[in-house]
Amino acid sequence: MNLPATTLSGLQEDAITELLNIGIGQAAGALSEIMGEEVSLTIPLMEFLPNTGAAQGVSTEPSDIVAGIQQRFEGTFQGAALLLFQESDCMQLVRALLHDTVPLAELSELEEEALAEIGNIVLNACLGSIANILGSSIQSSLPLYIHGKFDEVLKTTDMATEISSLLYIRVEFQMPTRCIGGYVVFVFDTVSMIRFTENVDNFLRSIKPPDNVLAGPIGGKL
Template sequence: MIPDQIALDELERDALTEIVNIGVSRAASSLRKMVGDQVLLSVPSIEVVNQRRAARLISEREIVDLVAVRQDFSGPFSGRALLIFPETNSLELVRAVTGGELSAEEVVEMEHEALAETGNVILNGCLATMANMLKRSLTMTLPEVLRGTGATLFEIDQNSESEGLVLFLYIDFAVRQRDIRGYIAMLMDIPSLATLKELLDEFILRVVGEDG
């Protein structure tokens, strides 16, 4: 059950979806320069769920192992951002980023570096835009590449009663006519999500004020 103080209402969810879509479209233009080809990114839906539900949402869709790029962020709201791909998609992404001219062995060798760079571009684009539009600033750590299941990526402790919450974003990629899907997850605690909700309300008031 998501506590009331952090449950997003429809207006807040729409505002956040719009902000994140601006962020990923900026990330897409940076990726376009890396890939030298059209990159389309969109975030069709955002949910706030607990860690177990987030892990389940991914495992229901992806039967293979996952690859994730992780960056921690801190500021008025803090947490951990993950860009997650099914493992098969991650190699497709590397082929797209490297121009598709590498041998299979070279693709595997390049995978770590290319994923870290791609994750950095997308997560930074997303979070920097969010912070900017909410009139705040965030600090981010360097990207790390992780592998595992949803449960390991979300660091679920089976013995723990308390759980962190996840801002869970589906993300659709189209790169070089390749169908690459992925997810962005932001693990945040209740105070951080409560702050985010307040900042979204301020943003909505500013936008309504300008429109009005």
């Protein structure tokens, strides 16, 4: 199979970042409301990584324990969106959200639900932005708490064999007292990957100025 792009052009990257920033901003608003304190979300980094090298994005080893939320989506393109953290960061985040003074050794059922809600807000916001702006039609499923070694977590998407690339989006949750970083990972199958980049290109064309000043294999920043 033809693997069209394991890398994005600068222009594409900038475009996706822009799309996501809009959604992320909405998610931050929702989170602040839920938590009763200012939460801001930023995306300092975004990149496509090949499946084999993907682990490095979230954890140093494929066997490192990660925790987070997974949501399936389908429509114009289909796959899974994950919000992943290092296990300890995940706990910290949940406890910061719940203002919990008595941490248990593991996440409780209700804490898992709460984390699922957070993931749901963030992932829906990302998916919503992409769908709205790219004019795509995407349906999302309910969020699912996931926990385990990174490579095992990826397998729960049921797409591991088809994955060509993962889209890594670094997300930082900044709260008044701390900053916790995680990753939004989009897992596309190959067909969806192609459709996604096509949609991004279409979007770029729709807003590209007529004099074509930014044409080129690797464009400058918008």
